[in-house]
Amino acid sequence: MIAVLLTTAILMLIITNRHFNEQTGRYHEDILKRKENAVLASIDYLLDTYPGKVTKDNVYQILEGKILEISDINKLNIIIYDLRGNVMLSTQIEEPRHPVLPQNILDSLAKNEYYNETLDSKDENRSYYASYNYIKDVSEFENFAIINLPYETNDVFLQEDMFTLMGSYGVAFLFILLLGAIMIYVVSKNTFNKLSSFADRIKETQVISNNRPIQYEKNDEIGILVDAYNEMLIKLKEQSEMLAEVERQETWREFARQVAHEIKNPLTPMKLMIQSYMRKFDSEDEVLVERTNRTSNILMQQIETIESIANAFSDFAKMPSRQDEMIDMVQVIQNTLEIFSIKHITFTFSNPNIQTMFDKQYLNRIVTNIVKNSFQAIPPNRTPKVSVDINLKDDMIFITIEDNGKGISEEEKSQIFKPRFTTKSSGSGIGLSMVKKIIEDYNGKITFESFEDLGTKFIIQLPYTNEHKTI
Structure with missing residues (x-):
């Protein structure tokens, strides 16, 4: 004023x-x-x-x-x-x-x-x-x-x-300014004291508590706020009771969804792998032993993943603890991709032997989640094309996974890594958020580029280390 x-x-x-x-x-x-x-x-x-x-x-x-x-x-x-x-x-x-x-x-x-x-x-x-x-x-x-x-x-x-006229105006305005300042100070101080008291009561308000209403008799602007606050307390008490019940039910539903999602990830490719093996089974095949061993290794790897997930959820849905070891990332990713339809996947690498300290199960989960999402994002009337590339550059490992799916809309881009967000009717929305958390635990970064109806490319950056470390 x-x-x-x-x-x-x-x-x-x-x-x-x-x-x-x-x-x-x-x-x-x-x-x-x-x-x-x-x-x-x-x-x-x-x-x-x-x-x-x-x-x-x-x-x-x-x-x-x-x-x-x-x-x-x-x-x-x-x-x-x-x-x-x-x-x-x-x-x-x-x-x-x-x-x-x-x-x-x-x-x-x-x-x-x-x-x-x-x-x-x-x-x-x-x-x-x-x-x-x-x-x-x-x-x-x-x-x-x-x-x-x-x-x-x-x-x-x-x-x-x-100058005489301006001086007269100046004196008059100075008088008005001083008088206005005094009036504004008195009114604002009185209003501030009321609002300060009202603010203190709001700070004391808790969702689950027996909040006392404010007693205020005057019919002014502050009175409107007090009435609204007292009405809010009544609704807050009713809604807090409903919220507590809903949260209890939602906690168990969310827990069940997470368990189902994490177990389903390795089970689905295992089923496809066994079906593919049975269709191609030939007792006289010269490479039967080699194929059986490779299939067994991949199945064992997925079973180990299920076992680690089960152990983790037994401790209330915690991720498995990191077990870093020196692994060949190219080999692990190649084994992981074999559970999918290989004819629709292109796997390339800059170096056939990229040894680094990483948890094999974590890498498997990262690749499985993103590749699975890539296939699910491709419309049925389109021939699937998924390319996976791993590249070592400047002490950083770059893993890119690109598809020719329907892409991600502008509205969904800011939500894609948030827990419980999903564009699928059956998904629980924790897959990509879990991937992001794993990558960030390794001081890495995951980004994506997407264009509607053209496809999406995920870029994963992980620090490269070829030295053994104690975790």
């Missing part, structure tokens, strides 16, 4: 100063106009009473003897130019401001038959005005010469009046 009052006072002073200056300018322009009319009338009378014919060639001789008299009567200097802008006569002691008229003045005279100018003076207390007109024969519409009437004023007295 003080700022509003102060701003108003400053704006009023600025507007008053501007208006005063405009009025002063119009006042001097009016004076110059009256003097101009008087001078032109005197010159017209002089030319009308001349016994001979007035032409642009003899106008100089006609005006020369009378120009000083006309100047003295009107207390105004007079400068006469010929039609080309050269000085013919002047009553000024000093040289005219324009010894030769500029082309813009001549053009304005030719178009409008007059020209006015206002110039800044070197002395801030003085102003300079000037008018330009034709001396002409009105009856025959013939121009004889150009007359310039310079008018210089002294604004000292007008400025003193302005």
Whole structure:
């Protein structure tokens, strides 16, 4: 409020100063106009009473003897130019401001038959005005010469009046400002004390507690807040009881969903792996032993994952503790991808042997979750294409997984790593959040690029270390 009052006072002073200056300018322009009319009338009378014919060639001789008299009567200097802008006569002691008229003045005279100018003076207390007109024969519409009437004023007295007026305004506004500040202080302090007390009660409010309503008798703005607060307490008590019951039920539902999701991740590819093995089983196959061993190893790896998940959820849904060991990341990822449809997956690597300290089960979970999501994001009418690449660069391991699915919408991009967020009707929404947490536990980073109806690419960055560490 003080700022509003102060701003108003400053704006009023600025507007008053501007208006005063405009009025002063119009006042001097009016004076110059009256003097101009008087001078032109005197010159017209002089030319009308001349016994001979007035032409642009003899106008100089006609005006020369009378120009000083006309100047003295009107207390105004007079400068006469010929039609080309050269000085013919002047009553000024000093040289005219324009010894030769500029082309813009001549053009304005030719178009409008007059020209006015206002110039800044070197002395801030003085102003300079000037008018330009034709001396002409009105009856025959013939121009004889150009007359310039310079008018210089002294604004000292007008400025003193302005400063007096501004001072009076300043005193009045200062009084209003002080009075307003006192009133604002009293009102705001009283209001602040009430609001402070009200705020203290709000800070004491708890969701599950026997909150006491505020007793307030006055019917003012604070009273509206107090009534709303008391109504809120009643609703808060009812909703807190409902919320406690819902949370108990939701906790068990969430726990069950998480267990089902984590167990289902390895079970689904295991089922597909066994079905594929059974379809291709041939007792006379030369590589039967090798294929059986590879399938067994992959199944054992998935069974170990299920076992670690079961152990973790037995401790209330905790992730398995990290068991870092020196692993070949290319080999682990390759084994993980074999549970999917290999013909739709392209796996590339910059180095066939990338040894680093990492938990094999964690890496398996990361790749399984993202690749599985990639296949689920591909529409049924589109041939699936999933590419997986691992690259070692600048002591960082880059794993990229790209698909040709439907992509992620702009609205979903900010939610994709949040727990319980899912775009699938059957998903629990903890897969990608779990992946993000694993990667961040290794001081890594996961980002993605996605374009709707074109596909999504996940980029995983993990620090590379080839030294054994104790975890």
